[in-house]
Amino acid sequence: MTEYHEDSIRNPSRRSGGRSRTVRRPRRPPAFIAIPAAIGLALFALPVLGLLGRAPWRRLATLLGSDLAQEALRLSAISSVGAAIISLLLGVPVAWMLCRYDFPGRSLVRGLVLLPMVLPPVVGGAALLFALGRRGLVGSPLYEATGLVLPFSTGGVILAGVFVAMPLMVLTVEGGLRSLDHRFERAAETLGAGRWTVLRRVTIPMIAPSIVAGIALTWSRALGEFGATLTFAGNLQGRTQTLPLAVFVALESDRDTALALSLVMVIVSLAVLVALRDRWWRSR
Amino acid sequence: MAILLIAPCARAGAPDPDHVELLVATAASLTDAFRDIEKAFEDAHPGIDVVLNLGGSSLLREQILARAPVDAFAPADVAIMEEVRAAGLVSGTARVFARNTMAIAVPAGNPGGVTGLDDLARPELLVGLCAETVPCGRFTRQVLLMAGVAAQPDTEEPNVRALLTKIEQGELDTGIVYATDVRVANGVAAIPIPEEYNVTTDYPIAIMSATSHPEAAAAFVTYVLSDEGRTVLDRHGFHLP
Amino acid sequence: MSAGLDSRLVMQRDGFRLDVALGIDPGETVALLGPNGAGKTTVVGALAGLVPLDQGHIRLGNRVLEDADAGILVGPAERRIGVMFQDGVLFPHLSALENVAFGLRSRRMPRREARRRAAGWLEAVDLGPLSGRRPGRLSGGQRQRVALARALITEPSMLLLDEPFSALDVSSRAGLRRLLQDHLAGFQGPRLLITHDPTEAFLLADRLIVLENGSVVQEGSADQIRLRPASPYAADLAGVNLVVGTASGRILTVGNHRLVVHRHHPSPGHLHPSRSAWRQPAKLMANQDRADRSPCRSGPSPNR
Numbered sequence: 001m002t003e004y005h006e007d008s009i010r011n012p013s014r015r016s017g018g019r020s021r022t023v024r025r026p027r028r029p030p031a032f033i034a035i036p037a038a039i040g041l042a043l044f045a046l047p048v049l050g051l052l053g054r055a056p057w058r059r060l061a062t063l064l065g066s067d068l069a070q071e072a073l074r075l076s077a078i079s080s081v082g083a084a085i086i087s088l089l090l091g092v093p094v095a096w097m098l099c100r101y102d103f104p105g106r107s108l109v110r111g112l113v114l115l116p117m118v119l120p121p122v123v124g125g126a127a128l129l130f131a132l133g134r135r136g137l138v139g140s141p142l143y144e145a146t147g148l149v150l151p152f153s154t155g156g157v158i159l160a161g162v163f164v165a166m167p168l169m170v171l172t173v174e175g176g177l178r179s180l181d182h183r184f185e186r187a188a189e190t191l192g193a194g195r196w197t198v199l200r201r202v203t204i205p206m207i208a209p210s211i212v213a214g215i216a217l218t219w220s221r222a223l224g225e226f227g228a229t230l231t232f233a234g235n236l237q238g239r240t241q242t243l244p245l246a247v248f249v250a251l252e253s254d255r256d257t258a259l260a261l262s263l264v265m266v267i268v269s270l271a272v273l274v275a276l277r278d279r280w281w282r283s284r
Numbered sequence: 285m286a287i288l289l290i291a292p293c294a295r296a297g298a299p300d301p302d303h304v305e306l307l308v309a310t311a312a313s314l315t316d317a318f319r320d321i322e323k324a325f326e327d328a329h330p331g332i333d334v335v336l337n338l339g340g341s342s343l344l345r346e347q348i349l350a351r352a353p354v355d356a357f358a359p360a361d362v363a364i365m366e367e368v369r370a371a372g373l374v375s376g377t378a379r380v381f382a383r384n385t386m387a388i389a390v391p392a393g394n395p396g397g398v399t400g401l402d403d404l405a406r407p408e409l410l411v412g413l414c415a416e417t418v419p420c421g422r423f424t425r426q427v428l429l430m431a432g433v434a435a436q437p438d439t440e441e442p443n444v445r446a447l448l449t450k451i452e453q454g455e456l457d458t459g460i461v462y463a464t465d466v467r468v469a470n471g472v473a474a475i476p477i478p479e480e481y482n483v484t485t486d487y488p489i490a491i492m493s494a495t496s497h498p499e500a501a502a503a504f505v506t507y508v509l510s511d512e513g514r515t516v517l518d519r520h521g522f523h524l525p
Numbered sequence: 526m527s528a529g530l531d532s533r534l535v536m537q538r539d540g541f542r543l544d545v546a547l548g549i550d551p552g553e554t555v556a557l558l559g560p561n562g563a564g565k566t567t568v569v570g571a572l573a574g575l576v577p578l579d580q581g582h583i584r585l586g587n588r589v590l591e592d593a594d595a596g597i598l599v600g601p602a603e604r605r606i607g608v609m610f611q612d613g614v615l616f617p618h619l620s621a622l623e624n625v626a627f628g629l630r631s632r633r634m635p636r637r638e639a640r641r642r643a644a645g646w647l648e649a650v651d652l653g654p655l656s657g658r659r660p661g662r663l664s665g666g667q668r669q670r671v672a673l674a675r676a677l678i679t680e681p682s683m684l685l686l687d688e689p690f691s692a693l694d695v696s697s698r699a700g701l702r703r704l705l706q707d708h709l710a711g712f713q714g715p716r717l718l719i720t721h722d723p724t725e726a727f728l729l730a731d732r733l734i735v736l737e738n739g740s741v742v743q744e745g746s747a748d749q750i751r752l753r754p755a756s757p758y759a760a761d762l763a764g765v766n767l768v769v770g771t772a773s774g775r776i777l778t779v780g781n782h783r784l785v786v787h788r789h790h791p792s793p794g795h796l797h798p799s800r801s802a803w804r805q806p807a808k809l810m811a812n813q814d815r816a817d818r819s820p821c822r823s824g825p826s827p828n829r
Binding site for chain 1: 570573574575600601602603604605606607608610614616617618627628630631632675676679
Binding site: 129133134135149151152230231233234235236237239240241248249251252253 | 340342343345346410412415416417418437438439440441442446450453454455456
């Protein structure tokens with residue numbers, strides 16, 4: 001038994017010659033994979049198809065030209081990009097801390113960072129109100145000192161987006177940092193590079209794919225954010241009414257506009273995610 | 285896993301004659317009154333389990349128009365019931381069981397110093413209104429139009445309870461809600477709207493033609509219209525027809 | 526100008542203790558040999574300033590790079606110690622030219638000048654035409670040449686070569702070794718070659734140090750180690766067998782066995798009272814009660 005085993009390890013060619021079945025690449029997946037996979041895919045594809053089927057294609061331009069649609073598009077563009085930028089500026093250092101430094105309570109901090117991903121966004125919005133609202137823990141002294149009110153402002157929309165989307169940045173960048181061989185940074189140091197140069201010329205370029213992925217994911221997550229935005233920032237056309245909120249409101253009054261806006265979101269998000277996927281495949 | 289997924293469907297598909305689950309789509313402003321009615325009704329009808337689907341009336345309308353399996357519907361606006369009826373989804377006739385009026389709500393202590401409708405146009409105040417798509421928002425705009433006030437809202441909330449919560453938390457200085465809402469919320473004070481500008485709203489209720497429990501649905505509607513139902517509604521500040 | 530290395534490296538990590546006194550003269554190449562886990566790479570890290578010392582010091586001439594007692598610690602960027610890392614560790618996102626220019630750019634040399642010099646170095650390691658390629662499109666030998674150029678271009682005071690040949694096939698090794706010999710000849714500072722391959726050590730180094738379990742077990746020329754390996758590992762390195770016993774004339778007593786040293790042994794008079802070794806295992810003859818062919822460890826021999 002042992003002899004046969006050793007022999008087959010030493011002579012893999014013999015094994016493959018004798019038992020071609022194990023070596024041949026399967027042509028089609030077995031039913032117990034294919035059927036649940038097909039059902040799973042249908043769960044993703046059918047709602048999109050439903051949307052495409054009901055979309056008012058001919059009136060699309062007119063519908064998207066309305067004030068409600070235009071303002072929602074503009075606001076969503078601003079707030080999702082803003083949320084992605086802030087997530088980048090704050091999320092990368094958070095990922096850095098979590099990955100590179102050992103400090104007490106690190107696992108608690110990591111849990112805290114990931115919490116918004118599993119929390120219902122409405123709860124997140126309420127929590128933001130308790131913290132940063134005019135009567136909130138931090139919001140109250142802030143208001144007393146500066147008169148600044150975050151809820152019901154575009155800044156509040158961006159903040160809600162950051163809250164729900166930044167975990168994705170932290171996760172992807174931390175993954176990138178974790179898989180980065182630290183010898184590259186050490187090699188740079190021995191070549192005379194200071195910490196800032198190492199960061200700028202070695203670490204950041206080498207984890208760039210993760211950062212790009214993080215930006216795309218946070219951006220699309222912020223673009224689709226609804227619950228936390230509505231709860232924390234409210235709903236006002238031109239100030240806080242982003243695409244998802246406009247869709248929600250329009251669904252009850254102007255279904256075609258709602259469908260047109262939904263279509264925009266589906267197409268844009270899909271384009272970003274597909275492009276991202278391609279990038280990943282190429283770089284690996 | 286498959287069993288878990290199928291289980292809820294199986295329960296709905298095989299009705300137990302001794303146990304009926306009644307889905308009642310209920311306007312958000314009726315939340316507290318209908319919770320009390322639900323409890324009293326279930327005590328009187330042990331075989332029937334009332335499930336309230338609470339939300340903005342127009343959202344509920346969309347769900348019903350999309351053929352949600354609703355047994356009875358109680359929106360905050362007869363116009364909404366009319367749309368559902370026009371789609372052929374109402375069984376029998378709709379009957380008005382309660383009336384309401386609008387009121388200005390302010391957080392405890394009235395930090396904005398609000399005294400009347402005119403204050404809703406003050407730009408320095410944080411003002412919330414119901415979105416125009418929900419009945420509360422439509423009535424609010426009628427009130428403002430009659431009073432000739434150009435309100436400057438900072439948010440248009442998709443249902444009245446969301447608006448009320450933000451006033452209650454002090455995040456908003458004022459807003460217009462149903463008179464009944466101010467009674468239930470802690471930490472919210474009402475400032476009455478002069479009668480000449482106020483509106484009276486009607487709450488209709490009807491059995492949905494999609495119901496699979498017509499008797500139970502009829503029993504619930506009857507209960508809402510009965511003296512027991514009226515007592516509860518009265519206690520919550522609704523006017524009675 | 527050039528200064529020698531004077532160091533004592535003491536580090537304690539998870540039950541492993543490194544304690545090495547290491548001195549290298551200017552222009553001298555020392556090979557540090559040892560099995561996996563002996564602490565060779567830790568020595569590189571300590572000298573380069575990547576891992577702090579627990580005790581000891583590192584001095585290059587009169588420059589104190591590190592002194593644990595005095596609390597002096599010069600960072601790796603300021604040590605001016607060139608390191609050629611195992612597997613090269615070239616930056617994968619930079620071209621060969623940019624990799625070589627990296628050290629000059631880090632020291633704020635203007636881009637054009639840095640690139641011009643880097644191109645010159647790539648020519649010097651016979652890689653001129655490939656300067657635009659990224660490491661992923663270079664062979665293992667080409668990558669190591671880039672790594673050598675990258676380490677030398679900054680004109681370091683000392684050069685550390687960490688297993689420069691380990692990832693290469695035999696034919697690339699010879700080429701890189703010749704290149705290394707050429708460039709080491711022109712380098713004035715101390716050089717430390719980390720390797721586990723005795724051939725490279727014998728060919729490139731002036732002096733060998735054998736490291737095991739964090740301490741030096743033997744130090745000397747290749748011949749010294751060949752003739753008197755201080756440990757089984759050192760004997761393996763030289764391709765000889767180490768037999769530990771008591772010598773008397775040509776008779777070596779090992780436990781119950783008595784061994785007769787063959788007359789072809791080059792220096793039978795050098796039999797150490799307790800340690801001896803023979804180059805040719807096949808010529809070892811056993812003279813004893815039982816006719817055991819060889820009671821010795823048989824190690825890898827270059828002749829085999």
